Amino acid sequence: MQSAKSFLASAEKVAFDIDHREKIKFNISRYDSAVEKGKSRYRDIELAKLRAARIKRKVVDNLPGLLLQFERSITKNGAKVYWAENAVDAVKIAAHFAREANAKTLVKSKSMITEEIELNDHLEKNGIESIETDLGEFIVQVAGEKPYHIVTPAMHKSKEDVAELFHKHFNTPVNSTPEEMTLFVRKYLRKKFLDADVGVNGANFLIAEEGAVAVTENEGNALLSASMPKLQIVIAGMEKILPSIDDLDLFWPLLAAHGTGQQITVYNNLFFGPRKKNEKDGPGKMIVILVDNGRTKLYDDSTIRESLACIRCGACLNGCPVYKNIGGYTYNTTYSGPIGAVITPHLKDFKEFKHLSFASTLCGKCVEVCPVKIPLTELLLYNRDLAGKMDLAPVKEKVALSASTFFLLHRKLLDLFGGNIKTVFMKIINDSVFGKKRKLRDFPKMSFTKQWTKNKD
16 A cells, blocks of 8 residues: 555655756657657558558467577577566576676666666666666656656656756756767767677567577667677577568557657667677677566456557557656656556556556546457456456445445435535545545536426426
8 A cells, every 4th residue: 555655645646746847848849750750651540550460469369489489590590588577587597697707897788677676776786787778768767757658758857957967967067958968978888889798679579580689779879889899798688589580560550659659760770699700799798688587477368468569659658648747767667658557467466556547537448449459448457457357445445445336336325415515525525536636527406316306397
């Protein structure tokens, strides 16, 4: 219950922070405009979404076999595959190979799975400097924060916020423009790339047939992270599989259109393995860590497993009216918004995080914008039903539901009290449950039944 209380307290604070809401409103409005343009490039975007949804459902249905096929294929290409049952195992494997390489500096491209397993914190405890090289991730790392959004990590910051942050940490001019700050970070990170002993990447997709890791990006930092250090470590969730490289012509543009509004992102990389004998560039060794960390729990549930089709485009977050009001940090999880509310209770402790599935209006916007047609509202309702079956509701909620159900089923009891009494009673309930900032309308002096009886003739 502590998580639920913290969630409500944080949600109330953030929802009425006008400055914060203005920043989110501005940043998401720019996203909406770009994505609308990106989608308009499709002759029939619904057909593209149907095709993508069908492929991802086949992937989910055949996940074990496709994972083994990927392991065989990329092993033939010279990479080594390791399976991590949980976050602890994943970190141990990554740290082991980093220490083996005598790593002092590690460069990392944007990856939510590494946030999930808290890789940076663990590596630094092992004396390894782990540096985020995506601009947004770099900003939140310097600020000592976590990513605010799964696609745009620094969405909650204005250009003035970033200028002030860089001035504090790097003594750059406090009135720096976005272009000037970007050039500063580019120069700062270039030396880090040159000095790095290890590079870490996530994966947008894992290609089963050809044995490749597909990474899409806009800054070139993922390519540099993979190609410049001697050791490349790829850390990916088990659900990232696609059957064939032929599927990328559908998924890369679809991800770009829904994630950033682009026709296709600037850099689309395929990593097949370490450097071959006849090649001059690339890492000498490539390690791939496939992470479970609760995903088999999602897979084993025949209803909730549809969430494994997610391609992490962030569209459901940007469309969600709840996310736009309470922000990314209120969820207190790696994955926020509708998809986070669906999967987090299963990836973590259901009792502690089941409240996230109730943080939704069920308006259906998330379902409408999802490029792989995940029925998110149905899955949220499924989680709510599961919480009820597990008897996880607090005592106050149970009493309130029982009392309201009893009264609503007995018309005479509802008619027994006048409108003024109902108004006073509901004001007390509203202030304690919904908060004093929400105002309810007064009840009519006469109930519907009495009005009907009086006026029916």
